[in-house]
Amino acid sequence: MIAAGLPAGGRTSDGIADVAVRALRGEAWLTPKPGLVDCRGGGSHDDMDLPLLLASAESLRSTFRRIAEVAGRSAVGVSLREELGRLGRAGDRAMLRVTGGVNTHRGALWAVGLLVAAVAGGAGDEREAARAAARLAVLPDLRIPVGDSHGRQVWLRYGVAGARGEAEAAFPHVIEVALPRLRRARADGLGEAVARVDALLEVMSLLADTCVLHRGGHEGLRAVRRGAGRVLAEGGSGTGSGLAALAELDELLRRRRLSPGGSADLLAAALFLDMVPWGSPRAGPEVFACRR
Ligand SMILES: CC(C)(COP(=O)(O)OP(=O)(O)OC[C@H]1O[C@@H](n2cnc3c(N)ncnc32)[C@H](O[C@H]2O[C@H](COP(=O)(O)OP(=O)(O)OP(=O)(O)O)[C@@H](O)[C@H]2O)[C@@H]1O)[C@@H](O)C(=O)NCCC(=O)NCCS
Numbered sequence: 524m525i526a527a528g529l530p531a532g533g534r535t536s537d538g539i540a541d542v543a544v545r546a547l548r549g550e551a552w553l554t555p556k557p558g559l560v561d562c563r564g565g566g567s568h569d570d571m572d573l574p575l576l577l578a579s580a581e582s583l584r585s586t587f588r589r590i591a592e593v594a595g596r597s598a599v600g601v602s603l604r605e606e607l608g609r610l611g612r613a614g615d616r617a618m619l620r621v622t623g624g625v626n627t628h629r630g631a632l633w634a635v636g637l638l639v640a641a642v643a644g645g646a647g648d649e650r651e652a653a654r655a656a657a658r659l660a661v662l663p664d665l666r667i668p669v670g671d672s673h674g675r676q677v678w679l680r681y682g683v684a685g686a687r688g689e690a691e692a693a694f695p696h697v698i699e700v701a702l703p704r705l706r707r708a709r710a711d712g713l714g715e716a717v718a719r720v721d722a723l724l725e726v727m728s729l730l731a732d733t734c735v736l737h738r739g740g741h742e743g744l745r746a747v748r749r750g751a752g753r754v755l756a757e758g759g760s761g762t763g764s765g766l767a768a769l770a771e772l773d774e775l776l777r778r779r780r781l782s783p784g785g786s787a788d789l790l791a792a793a794l795f796l797d798m799v800p801w802g803s804p805r806a807g808p809e810v811f812a813c814r815r
């Protein structure tokens with residue numbers, strides 16, 4: 524437990540919030556991402572573009588800071604969980620005000636918000652942070668309104684737990700999939716953008732993304748997973764044949780209006796954990812440039 528706004532191993536609430544916003548921005552800028560918003564346009568979304576995602580990310584800065592402050596001075600328990608729920612829902616409303624009602628970052632706010640709380644609470648490394656976030660996610664929040672979210676519809680129809688299940692399981696697609704892929708790619712000498720796109724593709728090839736399931740059902744999810752796996756089997760986004768397969772996948776997802784938004788959120792969560800100053804500087808450079 525740490526005091527609000529004070530350093531925890533060199534980390535402040537402002538600093539943690541800044542890393543969270545940079546992670547969301549880094550995901551948004553990354554290009555090319557199949558079916559997703561990137562610097563070429565809205566992908567499979569006709570109501571989103573890059574400026575909207577960047578504004579949405581910025582709108583969450585004060586929520587991330589408040590989450591860090593509260594988690595830094597509270598023990599893990601139901602009252603912290605309920606306070607985080609209140610802050611998360613207020614953050615959601617702030618996001619919707621800025622986007623004119625478009626759900627740009629609900630999943631990212633949930634995943635990165637829980638990880639922000641874990642980091643501010645003193646987690647010493649990324650695995651510890653994911654486990655601490657999971658301990659928060661499983662706690663009851665009796666004030667959650669029972670809504671009719673797309674995720675809930677997918678849960679009722681397909682029994683897939685989506686964003687909540689990922690957090691309760693301690694973010695396996697972040698810890699066991701995205702981060703190792705990102706680091707392997709860097710170690711192999713691939714550029715940062717290629718490493719990030721390949722990490723996203725690996726998550727897409729495995730995740731049960733409720734965003735995809737809601738729009739495309741099981742058949743849509745199979746197409747996303749198969750297509751992402753194929754790009755990687757061709758050598759990834761850093762090779763000519765991988766890029767050709769990626770262009771085909773992008774075309775397919777846009778035509779069928781399929782958007783792997785949950786995978787995008789988990790990439791942002793991985794970038795967040797990768798950029799947290801755990802003690803040694805090892806994060807890759809920021810990529811705020813268009814590589815189409
Ligand atoms: C637990 C909550 C996240 C609520 O979850 P639920 O599943 O009930 O709600 P959804 O509104 O569906 O949001 C979940 C979003 O999570 C992302 N996601 C999907 N699958 C996964 C997965 N397997 N693992 C992790 N994350 C996943 C995904 O986000 C992206 O998609 C968004 C766009 O989706 P959608 O709204 O369906 O929009 P469109 O398809 O564009 O709609 P149409 O145009 O077709 O109409 C986009 O935002 C991406 O982010 C899911 O959407 C959580 O909200 C909750 O309980 N909050 C309470 C607050 C709280 O407790 N906070 C504490 C910590 S901050």
Ligand SMILES: Nc1ncnc2[nH]cnc12
Pocket residue numbers: 550551556558559560561566568571576627628631782784787788
């Ligand atoms: N790049 C992106 N495109 C569409 N939805 C998203 N949700 C979070 N990031 C996204």
